[in-house]
Structures are given as structure tokens and as C-alpha cells.
């Protein structure tokens with residue numbers, strides 16, 4: 306017993322000594338101000354422990370402190386030094402210099418492997434270049450037929466709720482968004498088994514929650530400790546469901562391609578209006594050429610599904626709630642739609658898209674206040690010079706997108722929902738101030754996809770319904786993405 310106590314005390318003293326030595330070494334550099342509440346050994350980790358609602362509160366506090374201290378602060382999580390950056394210029398510098406993702410992204414690798422969001426180094430560079438053509442404006446415009454059809458399906462889902470009071474509109478938005486990515490990026494009809502889709506979407510929610518919990522509860526970061534937990538068992542179950550989706554998508558696409566000769570397939574694609582290769586066609590072509598392995602294809606399919614449907618549906622939910630809370634903004638948007646569509650319920654065309662200026666402002670303003678990806682975490686693999694500090698190689702950095710969006714340069718009404726601020730580009734602070742689709746070389750590849758599909762959905766929904774909501778009811782958490790815990794409720798009345 307005595308030897309066990311002695312052993313535990315010695316281990317503790319050794320860890321403490323190591324932590325102190327590391328801390329004293331780093332303090333010899335000119336560091337940005339330290340966030341209050343530093344404790345020996347664990348640093349600021351105690352502020353992150355708990356559920357992911359608490360994590361969201363802590364992230365907001367870190368961002369506000371960074372802004373109060375001139376844009377950059379530091380914190381320790383265990384031994385790791387973090388540069389927490391809310392200064393827009395420094396964020397761009399850091400985002401472009403540090404292309405390596407933080408180790409927390411590895412927690413998602415049993416699911417998405419080296420897919421674009423998680424990959425680093427040469428794999429990321431190669432895949433980004435290979436997949437880039439699938440996100441061109443031409444490809445996105447060719448999806449407009451599907452976006453319109455899906456927006457009409459969304460309207461018919463919402464029809465059931467008219468006049469019935471508040472309902473949770475996120476579930477329906479998610480279903481339609483999942484179908485949309487299958488129809489566009491993968492060129493297949495979505496899984497018709499509703500139960501399977503529900504199971505899949507629940508599994509996505511669970512895995513994102515698990516990843517966030519592993520980051521915030523630091524003892525779970527050790528693979529050894531984690532392997533003995535119930536959370537790990539849950540993860541294994543959930544991953545089986547997640548992989549079943551990408552396997553089904555690839556299988557269905559391959560069957561579809563086999564059922565018709567190649568020449569006819571190409572002809573069909575031309576007839577469907579898709580002139581360049583959509584993501585799945587490109588992936589399968591790269592597989593035929595042996596440029597990508599089957600495993601890499603599955604990982605990119607997993608990545609594209611979740612990167613697209615979960616983000617766009619959450620943002621659409623926030624936008625509808627914002628419009629429901631701000632009837633004057635909703636009325637302005639409705640007036641714009643009346644002007645562009647001349648009072649008809651016709652489909653959105655590519656010529657309409659640039660005319661939807663106020664709609665675009667509503668999307669950006671909501672994303673500014675509710676950034677779907679509120680923080681980007683990166684590994685600092687070399688010394689990086691910021692405006693006033695040098696980030697040291699071997700440390701970590703947090704790009705505080707939420708902080709950038711609340712920077713004082715936005716003006717005294719920074720916390721208010723005011724889409725009008727986007728209407729005069731000259732009155733906007735510089736372009737680095739908007740980081741809703743992230744910033745720098747690793748910014749979102751699906752920005753155009755997301756913007757066109759959301760504009761199309763909103764154009765159809767707003768022409769049909771008047772929305773009422775109360776944004777104060779919304780409770781948020783960071784499950785990797787900024788997600789509602791509860792209260793994503795709206796009520797709908799028909800316009801006519």
C-alpha cells in the first residue's frame with residue numbers, strides 16, 4: 306500500500322515538475338496575455354470539462370477575452386500552449402501558415418479517415434487539388450434543377466405544419482438536405498428507407514458529440530483511457546451505422562453506372578444538364594485510374610455527406626428563426642422575392658441568384674451571429690509571425706471565428722441582427738472579417754453549393770409562408786459544429 310502511495314506521489318510530482326519546466330520555458334518568450342484561471346498541470350482544462358453546452362459558453366468567454374486583450378490571448382490545456390486568435394488579420398496569417406489540423410480532428414478519423422476536413426499534409430494537398438473541379442460554379446449551377454425540386458419538397462413538408470403552432474423545423478430541413486447531397490454530389494436518389502436515414506442522422510449527432518466530449522474532457526484524449534470507456538463502445542456502434550451510409554451510396558452509384566453502357570451514361574449526364582463531373586463521378590473516375598483507393602473514396606463520401614447536410618440544415622434553421630424573430634427583415638426579404646419573381650412561384654434560375662441581394666445579406670448576417678463552425682483548431686508546425694507576437698512551433702492555435710464576427714470593427718451594433726450592413730460593401734469592415742466558411746487556404750469548399758442551395762430553399766419557403774419564431778428560446782452547444790440543444794421552433798402561416 307505504502308509503495309503504491311509513494312509511486313502515485315512520485316508520478317504526480319514528476320508531472321508537476323515537467324509542467325512547471327515547460328511553463329517556465331514558454332514564459333521566456335513574449336507571450337500574449339494569459340486567460341485567467343491557469344492551474345498547475347491541467348492549465349485551463351478545468352474550464353472545458355462538462356457537456357458541450359458548457360463548452361459553447363467557454364468558447365464565447367475565450368473569444369470575448371481575446372477581443373478585450375487586443376485580439377490574441379494564450380491558454381494551456383495540460384502541457385499544450387494555445388494561441389487564441391480573434392484578430393481578423395492575425396487569423397488569416399495563422400490560417401494560411403498552419404495547415405495542419407489539431408489532434409482533436411484525429412478523434413474523427415475512425416469514421417472519416419483522411420477525408421478533406423480531417424486530413425493534413427500531402428494527403429490534404431493532393432485531395433483538395435483532385436476534388437476542386439467538382440465544386441466549380443458551373444457544376445453548382447447545373448444542380449439548380451435539383452435544388453428547386455428539393456425546395457418544393459421542403460415546402461410540401463412544411464405545408465403540414467401550417468396553422469398548427471410551433472414545431473421543430475430542423476428535423477425536416479435535415480432530411481431534405483441529406484436527400485439533396487445524394488441527388489447532387491452523388492447523382493443518386495437518397496436512401497428511401499426513412500428509418501435508415503433517421504438512424505444515420507442520429508448517428509452523426511452522436512459521433513460529433515463524442516468528438517467534442519473527447520476534446521473537452523481531457524482524460525478521454527488518451528487512447529488507452531478512452532479504449533476502456535463506455536463512450537468508445539458507443540463510438541464503435543455509431544461508426545457501423547455511419548459507414549453503412551457511405552457503403553450504400555457507393556454501391557448504389559456503381560450499380561447505376563453498371564446498368565447502362567459508359568457511352569449512354571455520359572449521354573445521360575449531358576442530358577441531365579450536369580456538364581462537369583459531380584463529386585461522385587469524379588471520385589469513381591479517380592478510382593478507375595487508381596489515383597484514389599476505395600478506402601479514400603469512402604472517406605471523401607463520408608466527409609462530403611456530413612460537411613454539407615448538417616451545416617446547411619442547421620444554418621437554414623437559424624435563418625428561419627432569425628426571420629421569424631425579426632418580421633421587418635422578413636418583410637424586406639419577401640418584397641425582394643416579389644420583385645425578382647414577379648409574384649409567381651416559378652423556379653429559381655441562375656440569373657436570379659445575383660439579384661437576391663437582401664436574401665444573401667440575411668444568410669451572411671445569420672452566419673456572422675451563429676457561425677456553424679465557431680472555432681478552427683490548428684497545429685503550429687513552425688514559428689509564425691503575427692502582428693505583435695510569434696507563435697511558437699509545437700503549440701496549438703484556435704481561430705476564433707465567433708470572435709472575429711464580434712470584433713469591434715463591425716460597429717456599435719455588432720451584436721444585433723442587421724442584414725442591411727451587407728448592402729453597402731464600402732461600409733463593411735475588410736473581407737477578412739467574415740469567416741463563416743472559415744478563412745485562408747483551408748476555407749470551405751462547399752461555400753457556393755451551400756449558398757445556392759440555401760438561396761433556392763429560402764426563395765421557395767418565404768414566398769409561401771410567413772414565419773414566426775423567438776430566437777431567445779434557442780439553446781446551443783458545440784458538437785464540433787454549433788448545434789441547437791433545444792428550441793429550434795418556428796410556426797408557419799400561409800401567405801395566400
Ligand code: HEM
Pocket residue numbers: 421422423433490608609612613614616617620672677678680681682741742743746747748749750751752754755
Ligand atoms: C452553411 C453551410 C456550410 C458552412 C457554414 C461551412 C463551414 C465550413 C467551415 C467553417 C470549414 C472549416 C472547418 C475546420 O477548419 O474545422 C469548412 C470546411 C469544409 N467544408 Fe464547409 N461549410 C458549409 C457547407 C459545406 C458544403 C455544402 C460542403 C460540400 C458540399 C462543404 C465542404 C467542406 C469541405 C470539404 C471542407 C474542408 C476544406 C479543407 O480543409 O480543405 N461545406 N466548412
